[in-house]
Amino acid sequence: MEKTVLMEEMTWQEIKKAVKDGKDTAILVAASIEQHGPHLPTATDTIIGYALGQAVAKNMGNALVAPVIRPALSRHHIDFPGTITLRMKTFVKVLEEYCQSLRHHGFKNVVLFVSHGGNSDALNAFIPSIAKKIAPDMRLLVVYPVEKNVKSLQELLAERGITRQRAGVHAGFSETSVMLTLRPDLVAMDKARPGLIDEEFYQPENIERSKISSFIHGVKSQSENGVLGDPTGSSAELGKVIFERKVNDIVEEIKNNLTA
């Protein structure tokens, strides 16, 4: 059996030895518990977060994965049952206390990324103050989606005839396809229906404005079923490609930044 990289599956002595032997980077993923349409479970971002964390850690070879942070920031999904959200100040405290716990045990680096876009703005705003508190013992690196990679993924989907509004940003074709590779047992394709498919909403020049509108007015005001995109016809095969691209992008970013 392959050795686990999930700290929660390891004993304290295994973790101690791993850190001592050079696995001194901790992967921290900020996910969510929130509605993902009528066809995906509320833990979707958490499931994807664990899978990304494990794949990235195995690829790096010198990292362990902390328990995925969830719930996190999902106020904009709160009109749908099943969504659990933290207040922003609570989320920031949780994040800081994770980092303090990891520092206490001798980790040298924390690599932080999100599997839920709703967490990103708070990370941008508050990470510097957390990083300052844990320095110089520990370095905190936030990995952002790189624009050229996002673009190349969109191009790949476009080649397969998947438009931006179908790929979607929440429980659409992209996310549903990824879930079909990770946890097909939790995907109810018979219940998958299009949500918001207004082309304008997903245009690159509008996407920031669309996101802010979600935050202010709630996703329910944009989509009755909670889907932003169109999951019909989702494909496990494309999901695997999307997932692997994400893993590679994250690993590449980490390598560029940690050696800098």
Add this chain to the structure above:
Amino acid sequence: MEEKVLMEEMSWVEIQEAIRGGKTSAIVVSGSIEQHGPHLPTGTDTFLGYEIATRVAQQLGTALVAPVIRPALSEHHMGFPGSFTLSWETYYEVLEDHCESLARFGFKDIVLITSHGGNTPVMTAVTPDIAKKLYGRVNIHLVAHLAESLEEEAAFLQGQGISRAKTGVHAGYSETSEMLVVKPHLVKMELAKKGLDDESFYDPQNIPRSQIDSFILGVRHFSEDGVLGDPRGANPEVGEKLLEITVTGIVKAIPNALDAGTG
């Protein structure tokens, strides 16, 4: 197949239908991420929390289970790598935010339980405060003091020749036996070693004092390996029986708590 009760495995539509169909209670478990000796994983309390809450909800037939809260309060285990802790203030906010979110779904009741004894004092202290804030929207009940079940477990184990010191309170015979039922592939029996086996530490009348001493001095002060008890000889048959006693105890306590109105 058993009915789905874990909200994180359900869609929002399924959750809404389940609540409208009579599953009007939410169970919120506080677990932990903390060391559990050389033989058990740091997620032990979280894995047990999911198992216990799932069984309770399935037996009640009127409840759904929220994602287990973890990390929680494990300052006393921070002497061991792999333990994560929240400050009590943050834990309090996290617990409150869970309840505040759940209050919007249409649940009538929220039942708070714990699979980690280190959470109990703070839960006991802050639950009335949370219940008061959400009064009129949802009723909050704490079901964390199960003296009867604990005595039933102790009597059962004594009948098997297992002393309180061997049973233990952390990663000992009883918790290890439960993990052999729930996550056997994560239990390393070949590494299971005796921890603190001082009888007086586990004497029921000394337990509150022992717990406070652990909080103040840290568990490492009492046990180099992080084991309070003796896991050797743990087995899934005993684990299953202990889980049944715990689950039955909670299932019995919940209607009483709901009747009392305040838990």
